Amino acid sequence: MGEEINDNLITTGSGTASDSSIEGNGDEVDGGVKYYTLEDIRVHNMSNDTWLIIHNKVYDITGFLEEHPGGEEVLLEQAGADATESFEDVGHSTDAREMLQQYFIGELHMDDRKKEKPKEVQDTNSGESRFPRDYGLRRKWKFVGLDLVSFHQC
Numbered sequence: 727m728g729e730e731i732n733d734n735l736i737t738t739g740s741g742t743a744s745d746s747s748i749e750g751n752g753d754e755v756d757g758g759v760k761y762y763t764l765e766d767i768r769v770h771n772m773s774n775d776t777w778l779i780i781h782n783k784v785y786d787i788t789g790f791l792e793e794h795p796g797g798e799e800v801l802l803e804q805a806g807a808d809a810t811e812s813f814e815d816v817g818h819s820t821d822a823r824e825m826l827q828q829y830f831i832g833e834l835h836m837d838d839r840k841k842e843k844p845k846e847v848q849d850t851n852s853g854e855s856r857f858p859r860d861y862g863l864r865r866k867w868k869f870v871g872l873d874l875v876s877f878h879q880c
């Protein structure tokens with residue numbers, strides 16, 4: 727009934743060479759890790775076949791739908807897609823995060839990952855701000871010095 731059969735992925739068993747990548751159903755196996763494209767994942771969006779992406783990892787949560795404390799509806803809304811944001815928005819517990827492992831089936835293909843924003847170089851401003859701060863300090867000490875001198879003269 728339109729149900730996808732995903733058990734036909736073949737692992738080479740060598741598990742060593744990164745060049746052991748094979749392609750089957752659009753899925754790649756590399757060093758034992760299966761890589762799925764968004765296109766592969768998208769079709770697993772039914773209640774009897776539910777996959778999710780969370781933090782670039784792919785989970786088959788079909789057997790978890792009924793157990794989910796937050797209900798199956800919310801999971802089905804995300805089925806076949808990236809649920810990272812909604813998963814994080816709920817603020818799931820550490821227990822919930824550990825539960826993910828048992829449903830892990832592979833990783834999102836590198837080409838389909840969102841580009842991570844390169845970290846901003848923080849010290850662009852520090853050079854600017856350091857001088858006035860030092861200058862301020864120097865001025866302060868100068869005043870203290872003057873005060874001491876005038877105190878001494880008295």
Ligand code: HEM
Pocket residue numbers: 778785787790794795796797800801804809812813816817818819820821822823825826829
């Ligand atoms: C396989 C992935 C997920 C697992 C293993 C999981 C697990 C859990 C667990 C164990 C809880 C109980 C509270 C906690 O321990 O944090 C929970 C609650 C909940 N989850 Fe998930 N969850 C998953 C995905 C999602 C997603 C994708 C959504 C949103 C679309 C979601 C929405 C919720 C909501 C709304 C609650 C109820 C929070 C409450 O009533 O306090 N969950 N989930």
